[in-house]
Amino acid sequence: MVTLSDVAKKAVVSKMTVSRVINHPDKVSPELRELVYKAMKDLNYVPNFTARALVQKRTQVIKLLILEEMDTTEPYYMNLLTGIAVGLDKYHYALQLVTRNSHEIGPCDGVIATGMRIEDYENIIEQLEPPVVLFGHNDKGYDFVDVDNEKGIQMATQHVIDLGYNEILFFGIDLDEPFMQTRIKGYQKMIEKHNLNSHLFMMKNSSHVSQAKATKQLEKDEERIAFVCASDRLAIGVVRAAQALGLLIPQQVAITGFDGVFLDQISSPKLTTVRQPVMEMGEALADMLLQKIDLDGERLGNRIFQPELIIRESTIK
């Protein structure tokens, strides 16, 4: 194993100079700096993260605090997890999962939290010692990463309006969380803008439930109906409802989903959906938190990711 000392010897400088070249290159004269770079390259030097962590009193552990009931089989959460893991691995950090039930958070260098309810800020988030980054919008001053939910639903709604639909139903998830409120707002704004009637249907995020609700609406025998759904899971249920009634997609029924993680491709016809870059958002969470740790908890601001409208067979021939 090649160490700092080996590089120092090879470059005929002290260990400290090598350490400085790595951490504060600007504090070393250009000549020595080059010498050290060359020695590192020749010896194929790889810094020892463990030694650095020890002296800097770091645990090299990040906790992911999940405050909502999550279905670990959901590809959505899995992708987020993977994104975070990818981001952390670059700096040799390990990830640990913590839920509401865990009595203590335990020692760590930073926390990523998701699924907070209002009271959680006071009871949990504020109590946290290490730096925190949140997944999902908040107005309490915490750094966060989120997708532009309003814009996403607006794109989907505008899309079916452009296709000539004027009976447009919104199928949402019955959770009183900011992300849902924002999606509802996006829908309603577009509906108002085009002088259409608003139809909100809130339900459990289950394809079987949305199938039942959609069936009821479709049996009313209207001319052409569009469904703007708050998840791909809901959208898949609507697809099945239309098919069971022998209605043509997308000629008589248009359907849009939300997430674009996995289910959109499984559906037949394939779903038009609002894709969230979930994995990238996970990576951004990790990047942001690690940077924040480096800067001793300094405020960094937010990162809002732009969703992408992916147009497929459920809305267009």
Add this chain to the structure above:
Amino acid sequence: MVTLSDVAKKAVVSKMTVSRVINHPDKVSPELRELVYKAMKDLNYVPNFTARALVQKRTQVIKLLILEEMDTTEPYYMNLLTGIAVGLDKYHYALQLVTRNSHEIGPCDGVIATGMRIEDYENIIEQLEPPVVLFGHNDKGYDFVDVDNEKGIQMATQHVIDLGYNEILFFGIDLDEPFMQTRIKGYQKMIEKHNLNSHLFMMKNSSHVSQAKATKQLEKDEERIAFVCASDRLAIGVVRAAQALGLLIPQQVAITGFDGVFLDQISSPKLTTVRQPVMEMGEALADMLLQKIDLDGERLGNRIFQPELIIRESTIK
């Protein structure tokens, strides 16, 4: 932060005695041992993994070597990843992903490999310096974790036979890998045992492809047909094919899937499937590898997980 020294002082022993109580409790007299345990508890001592890793020259990094083209959005792989991460986190290990394209594996304490082709053993696996555990059966003497694929398909096949079906088609994935060969074998054994005719159909693992193939078979207008599928993804396509032709599931067409990770629940009717405990298998991989590292690479043997037949609406009313 509470350290070994703090505990040592409190218990009025040397640091080494405390260290021994942690690592080799049997080498310390019962009296001192109890004293130390009490001190640790009183002070709420948490060992510093970083310091231990440094002196033991460990990287605290495990590499996951993925040798097949994988779709990271697949819930199956995501669950495996999550399982491994959960297993590693218990010992403060970090996980890094490596693919076939990575030029070097890089420094690490151990490797979990998956998706090997025959030539990979000689070219890659054998060259690995640190301990290795494989995901998926092999007969080269490497420790591995796998599910009993043959048993799984046999259960599914037996199940539809029990339902009175005697026209049973196997829908497989066109990959020449051990796991597929074993599933085919499971199907054929059961078919022979019951003196039925074997019908193999191999294809890409896509619901759209299986839908097309199933449609062709179903249009032949046989009495009752059962489809034993090698993945839930294939099974979902078959469900759609039957529904589009107006056939009744499970009265006229019975369908079984394989994996039981996520898609089985999305389908309508819900899928009868052979559930693999993917997350647990990931955790087992991590456990086994960490144990192997501790034992300096010693042979540990294999762990074969038993699949579970989950019976749902696609085969039974």
Add this chain to the structure above:
DNA sequence: TTGTAAGCGTTATCAT
């Protein structure tokens, strides 16, 4: 059985 001393590879601190 228990303790002492040295050292793992790095960085902080202080001196030059």
Add this chain to the structure above:
DNA sequence: ATGATAACGCTTACAA
């Protein structure tokens, strides 16, 4: 700008 020294928390090797 550069270097010497100590320290981070732990374990290995050896001594008592």
